[in-house]
Amino acid sequence: MTGKVRTRIAPSPTGFLHLGTARTALYSWAYARHHGGEFVLRIEDTDVARSTQDSTDQILASMHWLGLDYDEGPIYQMQRLARYQEVIAQMLAAGTAYRCYCTPAELEEVREAQRARGEKTLYDGRWRPAAGKVLPPVPEGVPPVVRFCNPMSGDVTWDDLVKGEITINNREIDDLIILRPDGVPTYNFAVVVDDWDMAISHVFRGDEHINNTPWQINIFNALGAPLPRFGHVPVILGDDGQKLSKRRGAVSVTAYEENGYLPEAMLNYLARLGWSHGDEELFTREQMVSWFDGSHLSKSPAQWDAAKLAWVNAQYIKAKPDDALAPLVAVQLQKRGIVADERLPAICALFKDRCDTTVVLAHWAAAFYADVTPGEADRVQHVTEAIRPVVLALADKLSDATWDKPSIGAAIKEVLVAHGIKMPTLAMPVRVLTMGTAQTPSLDAVLALFTRETAVARLRAA
Structure with missing residues (x-):
């Protein structure tokens, strides 16, 4: 394709925005920004039974937090039903789509027979029009689906931005349902119409979509629409070596x-x-x-x-x-x-x-604003009977000192000299009493960040 780069991210609001989708959004956003193009956010909410407003809100919040600003959107598929039905009508008139009246039971019979013969389970084309073919009588009370007339021979080949050249034979795929009986389009059809209408030039997505791509390319071609470039990025694996997903191990x-x-x-x-x-x-x-x-x-x-x-x-x-x-x-x-x-x-x-x-x-900072309770082991080890008088002497010294780091440091040194001890002997119990832990940054710097009242009170609690 030539012209402006336009990329998109199109999450489904059937759960939170997980890390794999966030990474794809980042790649799509960065590619558009690198080329001075545009980035579109589309919400693919045609799975009416599972889509929720909470999920949509979480997706939008995630995009905002990550700073992945979009130039258009959010665009909702369910607000575009009239457009999808318009394209379906055009395809039916052009003979690139047809109505199928098979019941779920009939389709399962076909699949069972194919499995018994060791064949791949594909739709058998019984309602697909052909020259000289007599179609079954239209059954009463069975709402039809609309299927795409997928080419019956030849290959679909594309130069993937990540994987390189990929080829899939049309005999490996069948006549895809593109419109459900309730008038809601299926994913592989709606995504093509959306990418066409929105002039999407480059599509980055997870490589689980590779098997969808031949159908989509064939639909693009049937519509006479320009093809975007596809880039299928590999999955992210969790600690168990399995794919991170909404249903397995992913975190929002x-x-x-x-x-x-x-x-x-x-x-x-x-x-x-x-x-x-x-x-x-x-x-x-x-x-x-x-x-x-x-x-x-x-x-x-x-x-x-x-x-x-x-x-x-x-x-x-x-x-x-x-x-x-x-x-x-x-x-x-x-x-x-x-x-x-x-x-x-x-x-x-x-x-x-x-x-x-x-x-x-925040855990460190909390010690300056809320009470701390030293661990019993630390208190026993560091706040000994021998050191308590020294700690109390420091409390007395600090109660009159100028409250800044140099003055606090000077007060500590005076107490050390007066009692003939070294810094670690005093520093550990002071840290335990004031911060609740024996390991902190420089003692004078820590004490200077307390209010005088809090620091002295905690030392006097020795």
């Missing part, structure tokens, strides 16, 4: 938002699940757009690696400005009933190098 995109991942980290990680640019592991959205020209897409399935995603997220948390990170941590604190204050950016600055999600960072 919004769940990762709730669990403290950053959208820029998720996009970075998803991009690398099946695409690469040299040895680059970390890159910005802008860099991906400049690099993503449709090449370097892997032909092999990608393995989901939760540890690698956590590492990527940790890098983005470290790099994120504290003022931008603090509102995300505040949201996590609000879930715990904690309202943060102006100290939160500085708290984030001190602890973010230790965190791979904003949930973990």
Whole structure:
């Protein structure tokens, strides 16, 4: 095709937007942006029984969180029924489609006979018109479906953007149902009409759709519509080696938002699940757009690696400005009933190098706003009878000190000298009492972020 690049993502609102679809959306979006084209969001909601508004809302929220902005949409298929029926009427008139009155029981009989003969189960064409053929009488009370007159010979070949040349013989597929008795189109027909009407030039999708592509190409040709370029990306495998899907092992995109991942980290990680640019592991959205020209897409399935995603997220948390990170941590604190204050950016600055999600960072931050309960083992090990007088002496010293890091550091040194002990002997119990854990960043930096009242009260609880 020539002309403007137009890509699309077309999720079905029968469940949440999962990671595989999010990755396909990213590739489609990046390809359009790289070529100065347009990206369309379409909601394929013709599965009326299983489509829900909650699923639609989650899809839209996921796209917004990931920052995959679209130029058109959301476009809903159920609002386009009149258009599909218009095209069906044209195909019936042109002889490229026909009505079929087979009942489900009759079709099952055909399939059983084919299986008994060791044949592939295909529709036998009994209602397909042909020169000199006498069709069965139209049965009363049986609403027909409409089937596509698929070519009965020849091959369907396309140059896949990912897989290379793919060829499937037309004898491997049959006359597809394109309109159900209730007037709702099937997927393989509606997607063709949509891509045609919306001038979609490139289609990226999962390679489970390869078997649908010959039908769709044949329908495009029957309609005289220009073909888009297809790129079928391999599946993402879970820890068990099986495909991630809505029904197996997949987690919604919004769940990762709730669990403290950053959208820029998720996009970075998803991009690398099946695409690469040299040895680059970390890159910005802008860099991906400049690099993503449709090449370097892997032909092999990608393995989901939760540890690698956590590492990527940790890098983005470290790099994120504290003022931008603090509102995300505040949201996590609000879930715990904690309202943060102006100290939160500085708290984030001190602890973010230790965190791979904003949930973990919120756990550290919570100690500055809510009561902490040291573990019994830590208290027994570190807050001993011998050290209590020293801790109380520090509390007294801090109650009068200027409340900043240098002054707090000076007060700690004075207490250490006065009692003839080294820093670790005092630091561990102070950390346990104030933060609830023996492992924290520099003690003076930690104490400076508390209010004086809270820090002194926790030390005096020794």
